[in-house]
Amino acid sequence: MTGQPDPKVSPNTLKKVIGAAAIGNFVEWFDFAVYGFLATIIANQFFPSSSVSLGLLKTFGVFAVAFAMRPLGGIFFGILGDKVGRKSILSLTILMMAGATTLMGLLPTHASIGVMAPILLTVLRCLQGFSAGGEYAGSVAYVMEHSPNHRRGWYGSFVPVSTFTAFACAALLVFALENSLSSEAMASWGWRVPFVIAAPLGIVGLFLRWRMAETPAFKAMAAEENPHVHSPLRETLRSQGGAILRLGAFISLTALSFYTFTTYFATYLQVVGNLTRPQSLLVSTVALFFAAAACPVAGLISDSIGRRKSVGLICVWVIVTVLPAFGLASSGSVLYAVGGVLLLAVGALACGVVTATLMSESFPTRTRYTASAFTYNISYTIFGGTAPLMATWLIERTGNNLSPAFYLIAIAVFAMAGGLALRETSRISLSGEMRETANANRIRGSEKRMAL
Numbered sequence: 434m435t436g437q438p439d440p441k442v443s444p445n446t447l448k449k450v451i452g453a454a455a456i457g458n459f460v461e462w463f464d465f466a467v468y469g470f471l472a473t474i475i476a477n478q479f480f481p482s483s484s485v486s487l488g489l490l491k492t493f494g495v496f497a498v499a500f501a502m503r504p505l506g507g508i509f510f511g512i513l514g515d516k517v518g519r520k521s522i523l524s525l526t527i528l529m530m531a532g533a534t535t536l537m538g539l540l541p542t543h544a545s546i547g548v549m550a551p552i553l554l555t556v557l558r559c560l561q562g563f564s565a566g567g568e569y570a571g572s573v574a575y576v577m578e579h580s581p582n583h584r585r586g587w588y589g590s591f592v593p594v595s596t597f598t599a600f601a602c603a604a605l606l607v608f609a610l611e612n613s614l615s616s617e618a619m620a621s622w623g624w625r626v627p628f629v630i631a632a633p634l635g636i637v638g639l640f641l642r643w644r645m646a647e648t649p650a651f652k653a654m655a656a657e658e659n660p661h662v663h664s665p666l667r668e669t670l671r672s673q674g675g676a677i678l679r680l681g682a683f684i685s686l687t688a689l690s691f692y693t694f695t696t697y698f699a700t701y702l703q704v705v706g707n708l709t710r711p712q713s714l715l716v717s718t719v720a721l722f723f724a725a726a727a728c729p730v731a732g733l734i735s736d737s738i739g740r741r742k743s744v745g746l747i748c749v750w751v752i753v754t755v756l757p758a759f760g761l762a763s764s765g766s767v768l769y770a771v772g773g774v775l776l777l778a779v780g781a782l783a784c785g786v787v788t789a790t791l792m793s794e795s796f797p798t799r800t801r802y803t804a805s806a807f808t809y810n811i812s813y814t815i816f817g818g819t820a821p822l823m824a825t826w827l828i829e830r831t832g833n834n835l836s837p838a839f840y841l842i843a844i845a846v847f848a849m850a851g852g853l854a855l856r857e858t859s860r861i862s863l864s865g866e867m868r869e870t871a872n873a874n875r876i877r878g879s880e881k882r883m884a885l
Contacts, residue, residue: 447588450579453645454572455595456638457527460631461568462596464534464561466603467627469696469821470714473703474624478542479551495551499558500810500818506566507806508666514567514802518651519575522567522802524642529564531635533557538628570792570806577793578648578801582862583736585790590732593785594725600695601721603627608714650863654798669800669807676795677808682851683744683791684809687784688817689844690751693837694774694781695721697821698762702770705763705834712767720774724782731786739859740794743787744852751780751845759838794858801863816844 468475472492480491514522537557543550573592580588606627614623670677695717702713735743754776761773792805824837 462599466600499562500814502562503566503810506563507810510567511803511806534631578650586732586735597725604718684812686848692820748849
């Protein structure tokens, strides 16, 4: 498979492809980041309670419920993306995400309309989850199918760059609001500002995506096959079941480490580390910009040593560093907290970069969008969406502030087993893999007919 030619894409086109993919990904994760960073305020506005922990549990519960919609969105948009192409589906997902996010910023609170406030919040979060289910896998596939075979880790790393940049910008914006507004103003209207910003970002993203062409790999598949023939979910699960399970095991660590680092840790620094909200946001912002800057380095390393070695090194890093990271974060010192969050950041960003490439390299073109979206979203629903909820519950249940760290270690061991079982894919051709799979399917079909 290494002898297959690279996609013939000019560097200028690749820059536009990365920009179009990154803007939608930025909008998606910007919203999720804002929700996490404003969790304590959202808890007061939509889930008023005499218990801080109970309010946070309800807030993070809505965060987790939204993830239940992501696999459904992944299946829905994945099947459409494998049938009609990547470009049009990515235009639709960014439109839905930006719209739902903007409406969240306009919602009345519990004090205004009572129980309808958290209900409407949950509905909009579910709509976000549904649209986000098709966003990340589609963005990654769009970039990967344009990228040269030997540099997919490098080019693919810019999708996680947009993810961490979104979280960093969200943290920076919330930090600026916290320091420029009074507590009353922040609770009254300040928290709405980051959500409403999604509207202009979505319009820009839609404009960029609508102008882009379809990917070379999808066009090659459409030329070889009937464009109306695509792989439905049942066939995808049957033909790609093994790869889905192995990759899903590794993505479980990607999801858990990512949301522990980007979403939960800002709350952990406040509740356990006794930092103020502005201090915790400042610490998170530093670590997030570091993660965004380091993603291309992780991509280069992955291209150099291969995916399987990268998986092994990442899992070992998480196992070794997670306990010191939580210990430093709970020290009460801003300086120590930065060190702890940076330890977590390295594992999370490296997981994200390798996952971005594996999502496309593990599946053939005609099932790539469906299989990668299904795998990614199932893992993120189980391990990512529940990360803040599980961490809060574990501490509440055990009384041990390090209990989320032990949970991360257990998942890292599980992820290593699944990730190392994947084949090495760092040099394969994505278009060539599609042809190989199609030929194998035709051979199996002929053998079945001969047997009958």
